[in-house]
Amino acid sequence: MDLGLKGRAALVGGASAGLGRATAERLAAEGCKLALWSRGGDALEQTAEEIRKLYSVVVVTIAGDARDPATASKVAWQAERSLGPIDIAVLNAGGPIAAEATKTNSDEWRTSFQLLAITPIELTTALLPGMRKRGWGRIVSIMSSGIRQPIPELSYSNACRSALAAWLKTIAPEVIADGVTVNGVVPGRLDTARVATLDKAKAERLGKSVAEVRAASERAIPAGRYGTPDELAAYISWLCSDLACYQTGTFVPIDGGMLRFLP
Ligand SMILES: NC(=O)c1ccc[n+]([C@@H]2O[C@H](COP(=O)([O-])OP(=O)(O)OC[C@H]3O[C@@H](n4cnc5c(N)ncnc54)[C@H](OP(=O)(O)O)[C@@H]3O)[C@@H](O)[C@H]2O)c1
Incomplete structure (x- = not known):
């Protein structure tokens, strides 16, 4: 199915690996031109090539650390300078450190909030006026199942992403009449380096093998397995298409049935 994205300019964060990279590939397959950003280095350049x-x-490619307050404006400016007006922004970067809810501290809160809320909010704020003026735009944020069901070891992620979700939900009705949709996708457990790292940390904490921890996680997923990054990316490319022009303000799980709540 042709999604009608040929020639659109897309800015994709966390694009050197995992979910961001898979999304970049899907959009490239649809004929989008791409600005890929992450902290940079060989992996980002290799992905681009x-x-x-x-x-x-x-x-x-653009190098920027989402924990740095100067990054959002730099990334938005460089992306539009190199590619021209940005039509699609996929908000994504690395996950925050793990922390039990009773063991957080203010420095980690500030860093996590910058990474997961302020940077994507500022990036969107910088790109929205152009999208609205041109009458077409797509904002898609890669969230976490923690916004629907808090994950015990990921306090910063649960809280900071919930703030971002609330902001995205606030702007969605303000910009839809200008042809801009704003949505989130909610990965359950998709097979990436980030998830492998979390499984390893959990195995060490519980004194179990990584295989045992993974098997237990898979048992909690009705589909019986971790998802692939492309299973999320395929849905993101659909959200970016004209066919999804009436869908906004939604947060859609891609989780093999893991989350059990009514809409
Ligand atoms: N995979 C899942 O099932 C899952 C579930 C829930 C939530 N998520 C969230 O989805 C996001 C992507 O996850 P993933 O699984 O794709 O992770 P991943 O495989 O570790 O990839 C993370 C990407 O983000 C970039 N990155 C890391 N820290 C960054 C920073 N401070 N600033 C800018 N870019 C940064 C990395 O590149 P560089 O090293 O080059 O910077 C890489 O391109 C994360 O926020 C993660 O917590 C994932």
Whole structure:
């Protein structure tokens, strides 16, 4: 199915690996030109090169740390300077450190809030006026199941992403009449380096093997397995299409049935 995205300019965060990279590949396959950003380095450059070769689209890279307050404006400016007006922004970066809810501290709160809430909010704020003026735009944020059902070891993620979700839900009705949709996707447990790291940390904490921890996680997923990054990316590319122009302010789980709540 042609999603009608050919020639659109997409800015994708956390694009050197995992969910961000899979999303970049899906959008490239649809003919989007791409600005990929992450903290930078070889992995980001290699990803860009591989995508250029595979899909014959323009790909530029931007290095920026989402924990740095100066990053959002820098990334927005550099993306539009290199690619022209940005039509699609996929909000994504690395996850925060794990912390039990009774053992948080103010420095980690500040860093996590910058990473997971302020940077994506500022990035969106910088790109929205152009999208609204042109009458077309897509904001898609990669969230976490912690916004629907708090994850015990991930206090910063649960709280900071919930703040972002509330902000996105607030702006969605303000911009839909200008052709801009704002949605979130809610990964359950998708097979990436981040999830492997979390499983390893849990195994060490519980004195179990990583295989045992993973097997227990998989038993809690009705589909019986972790998802693939592309299973999320495919849905994001749909959200970015014209076919999804009436869908806004939603947060859709891609979780193999893991979350058990009514809408
Ligand atoms: N995978 C899942 O099932 C799952 C579930 C719930 C939530 N999530 C969340 O979804 C996001 C992506 O997860 P993932 O599984 O794809 O993780 P991943 O495989 O570890 O990839 C993370 C990406 O973010 C970049 N990144 C890390 N820290 C950054 C920072 N401070 N500033 C800018 N970029 C940064 C990394 O590249 P560099 O190293 O080059 O910066 C990499 O491209 C994370 O926030 C994660 O917590 C994932």
